[in-house]
Amino acid sequence: MAAAKKIITVIGATGAQGGSVIDHLLRSESQEYNIRAVTRSPDSAAAKALAARGIEIVQAELTDKDLSAEKDASLAADKAAAIETDMGINMANTALATETLYHYFCGGKSQPPHYDYKARATRYIKSKPELLAKTTFVWCAFYASNFAWDFLKPVYFPAIGQYVQMQATPSDQPIACIGNTRSNFGAFVGAALTQPETTRVGQTVFAFVERSTLGGLLKIWTEVHGVKATYVQIPRDTFFATWSAKAQEFTLGMEFWELVKDQEWTGEDRFLTYADLGLDITTLKSVKDSFAELEL
Known part of the structure; x- marks a missing residue:
């Protein structure tokens, strides 16, 4: 039976x-x-x-x-x-x-x-x-589709012939990206499901396929679309006055990443990544391929 x-x-x-x-x-x-x-x-x-x-x-x-x-x-x-x-x-x-x-x-x-x-x-x-x-x-981690948000989407300036992305955080801000969330995230949960002895008891799985910086993500985006773009850091108060509360929360999140950088965010000794789960990320959608799905 x-x-x-x-x-x-x-x-x-x-x-x-x-x-x-x-x-x-x-x-x-x-x-x-x-x-x-x-x-x-x-x-x-x-x-x-x-x-x-x-x-x-x-x-x-x-x-x-x-x-x-x-x-x-x-x-x-x-x-x-x-x-x-x-x-x-x-x-x-x-x-x-x-x-x-x-x-x-x-x-x-x-x-x-x-x-x-x-x-x-x-x-x-x-x-x-x-x-x-x-x-x-x-x-x-960071969704590739976040680049479609109004306050993150690079804006084209005809006068200079290129795109500009304005943020309140520096371009060298470290960040991890999941790529296409709908395509990739389930693989991490699936891998964790098959290894309960490793992933239970309060372990933290960090789902991402690539580490980069905010400026690095913009560079990948330009390469995918064959365009030029410049990352411009503007004063925090100016950014907050311009955009919605959602943009402000995003900036607070980026500032948190800047504070902890390579430290464990969870306060624990470590968290589990694709390497710990034995997950082959070459089978998942890369950040580059995920950006290719976004319209200019």
């Missing part, structure tokens, strides 16, 4: 990270999971597209105290884009109440002040030994 499939619950299933996890699992040869996708909008086109692929769709809000969709799941993959403290703790409490929980993933793309919100939820999880023993934290 064939063993029953495990249930894997993906929160934020219609987003880039959650969607990437689902794509990876559907391509997996093992096919050992029944996938349950949790979304706030089950009638959306994205949710219906998942249902058409055989995914179970469940409606839920992260603020709900009873996330019954996650109950009896063998894994809960938290891929909400900006998890507030109460949401993170709510998810953790639901996981704690799940007797059959085997592996819990906690992550998402975060930038200050969201670092602080997520850190509080992380500390809560670490205060629960029985949950921490089954938890893997996942950090996703």
Whole structure:
């Protein structure tokens, strides 16, 4: 008699990270999971597209105290884009109440002040030994698609015949990039799933395919599109006065990277990269190829 499939619950299933996890699992040869996708909008086109692929769709809000969709799941993959403290703790409490929980993933793309919100939820999880023993934290690096944001997208100046990218942080700011998030992120979660003895007990997986600088990313972007571009650092106050709060949060995130540089951001001894997971990043979409998908 064939063993029953495990249930894997993906929160934020219609987003880039959650969607990437689902794509990876559907391509997996093992096919050992029944996938349950949790979304706030089950009638959306994205949710219906998942249902058409055989995914179970469940409606839920992260603020709900009873996330019954996650109950009896063998894994809960938290891929909400900006998890507030109460949401993170709510998810953790639901996981704690799940007797059959085997592996819990906690992550998402975060930038200050969201670092602080997520850190509080992380500390809560670490205060629960029985949950921490089954938890893997996942950090996703800079999206290549961020270059499409209004405050990051290089602007063409006809008078000088080239593009200009204006930022409040220096061009030599170190940064790690995931490339195409939808294509690449799921591979990191998939690799972590197959190595629970390595990735659980509160280990942190850092999902990226290339390390560079902000100026280095712009250089790759120019090479891909065959154009010239200049990186211009402008005063922080000027940048903040010009752009939205989203741009300000991004800058705070970059300033955080500048402060820690090569230090471990998590405060722990180390985190796990593609090398530790045995992941061949040549099979993933490079930063260069990811930029090629973006329109000028």
